[in-house]
Amino acid sequence: MRNFKLCLSYDGSRYRGWQKQGNTPGTIQEKLETLLCRILEQPVELHGSGRTDAGVHARCQTCSFKADTALDSGTLLELIRRYLPEDIGALSLEEMEPAFHARLSCREKTYVYFIWNSSKPNVFYRKYSFSCPDALDTSAMERAAILLLGEHDFTSFCSLKRMKKSPIRDLRQIKLERRGDMLRLEFTGSGFLYNMVRILTGTLIEVGRGEREAEDMPAVISARNRQAAGFTAPAQGLFLWEQVY
Amino acid sequence: MRNFKLCLSYDGSRYRGWQKQGNTPGTIQEKLETLLCRILEQPVELHGSGRTDAGVHARCQTCSFKADTALDSGTLLELIRRYLPEDIGALSLEEMEPAFHARLSCREKTYVYFIWNSSKPNVFYRKYSFSCPDALDTSAMERAAILLLGEHDFTSFCSLKRMKKSPIRDLRQIKLERRGDMLRLEFTGSGFLYNMVRILTGTLIEVGRGEREAEDMPAVISARNRQAAGFTAPAQGLFLWEQVY
Numbered sequence: 292m293r294n295f296k297l298c299l300s301y302d303g304s305r306y307r308g309w310q311k312q313g314n315t316p317g318t319i320q321e322k323l324e325t326l327l328c329r330i331l332e333q334p335v336e337l338h339g340s341g342r343t344d345a346g347v348h349a350r351c352q353t354c355s356f357k358a359d360t361a362l363d364s365g366t367l368l369e370l371i372r373r374y375l376p377e378d379i380g381a382l383s384l385e386e387m388e389p390a391f392h393a394r395l396s397c398r399e400k401t402y403v404y405f406i407w408n409s410s411k412p413n414v415f416y417r418k419y420s421f422s423c424p425d426a427l428d429t430s431a432m433e434r435a436a437i438l439l440l441g442e443h444d445f446t447s448f449c450s451l452k453r454m455k456k457s458p459i460r461d462l463r464q465i466k467l468e469r470r471g472d473m474l475r476l477e478f479t480g481s482g483f484l485y486n487m488v489r490i491l492t493g494t495l496i497e498v499g500r501g502e503r504e505a506e507d508m509p510a511v512i513s514a515r516n517r518q519a520a521g522f523t524a525p526a527q528g529l530f531l532w533e534q535v536y
Numbered sequence: 537m538r539n540f541k542l543c544l545s546y547d548g549s550r551y552r553g554w555q556k557q558g559n560t561p562g563t564i565q566e567k568l569e570t571l572l573c574r575i576l577e578q579p580v581e582l583h584g585s586g587r588t589d590a591g592v593h594a595r596c597q598t599c600s601f602k603a604d605t606a607l608d609s610g611t612l613l614e615l616i617r618r619y620l621p622e623d624i625g626a627l628s629l630e631e632m633e634p635a636f637h638a639r640l641s642c643r644e645k646t647y648v649y650f651i652w653n654s655s656k657p658n659v660f661y662r663k664y665s666f667s668c669p670d671a672l673d674t675s676a677m678e679r680a681a682i683l684l685l686g687e688h689d690f691t692s693f694c695s696l697k698r699m700k701k702s703p704i705r706d707l708r709q710i711k712l713e714r715r716g717d718m719l720r721l722e723f724t725g726s727g728f729l730y731n732m733v734r735i736l737t738g739t740l741i742e743v744g745r746g747e748r749e750a751e752d753m754p755a756v757i758s759a760r761n762r763q764a765a766g767f768t769a770p771a772q773g774l775f776l777w778e779q780v781y
Contacts (some may be wrong), residue, residue: 300659302660378659379659411625414624415593
């Protein structure tokens with residue numbers, strides 16, 4: 292069995308998210324596994340670096356799969372590209388050492404959230420950003436962002452009520468950048484809980500609107516209660532951006 | 537009757553172009569006129585700065601219309617925004633002097649064509665660019681672009697066989713810019729013939745691929761024959777960008 296690393300890009304608009312759900316169609320993982328099974332004529336299990344929710348996009352989602360094949364990576368990549376729908380792209384394919392696993396080997400992940408911050412509509416970003424026309428105090432958002440960094444129990448920023456795994460994550464960087472009317476929020480960390488980036492974004496937006504104080508962030512974290520944090524920003528503004536191995 | 541200038545932005549993907557065609561629905565002009573008639577409770581004729589083909593986008597399409605109304609521009613703009621579909625945006629609305637006409641008063645127009653020039657797919661630009669993975673010699677394209685500038689009979693760059701009006705246009709500027717894997721072609725002129733920007737783009741791509749010589753451009757112009765020029769680049773890469781009055 293050879294081990295492959297496949298980097299995907301996708302427009303999540305018409306999918307039910309990354310992870311397959313039994314026999315329900317419409318997830319990206321299920322779509323890709325079906326396609327790989329057909330090309331390689333064997334059952335293939337595809338692992339992504341992490342899940343993305345329905346409507347969330349990926350600039351780069353690193354995946355891995357094992358297969359018994361004589362095809363070289365270039366030919367296999369071409370075949371995959373030929374059969375993918377136009378909203379899923381295969382960026383690269385390479386053979387890896389047997390121990391490589393897209394999720395388990397991942398050391399760091401980056402997500403980017405785009406906020407269209409203008410009362411003028413932007414039709415081209417409508418599926419790729421959250422439209423928020425309110426004035427946002429970005430320096431308050433930056434002060435809040437700094438207070439969220441570090442290793443914490445992020446239960447307040449998680450939508451799942453019962454978690455099997457540890458809710459502790461290391462949030463290493465939040466970068467805010469304004470490019471014209473677009474506000475770009477980049478989150479880098481060891482990993483993220485369910486909906487964590489969207490709740491972090493919603494909370495930062497509430498700080499930007501003046502609905503909460505930047506200085507309250509430590510209290511929000513220590514509450515370990517979803518009610519203490521802000522709203523869950525909509526899926527369409529979120530991109531899984533890159534992974535470090 | 538008051539005279540208004542309305543700036544629109546639209547994603548042309550699901551429309552049959554700008555200009556209304558009898559009673560056939562699906563054009564942007566027809567969509568807007570219906571909406572303005574309903575809001576203003578009177579027949580409204582909307583003039584755009586020019587037509588865009590099916591699938592062509594507009595970053596800014598300046599329009600004008602006359603109406604008998606007591607509504608101030610701000611309120612009217614809000615009403616228009618409330619009823620527009622998500623792929624058409626109203627950027628601004630202002631009252632103008634009676635002589636202003638979006639098409640007749642227009643002194644200069646700019647179109648931008650985006651070419652995604654990589655073998656790696658880009659799913660987010662799939663509806664907003666032409667994907668051309670071939671190596672393109674941009675310095676040859678720039679040499680060709682310079683030879684296309686000026687006041688010429690552009691019949692070779694027009695899809696319509698019988699033209700009522702003069703085929704002479706003043707092509708004032710072509711700017712080529714590479715931003716990573718995206719090639720951006722900006723065309724500015726007094727006006728453009730039917731499909732002219734798409735045929736200019738197709739011809740420049742053929743020069744870039746080495747299929748024609750940059751130095752042949754004067755002969756292509758003087759042939760005054762559609763067959764002498766290159767292919768018509770697809771609609772989805774083209775944006776009506778701005779107008780000067």
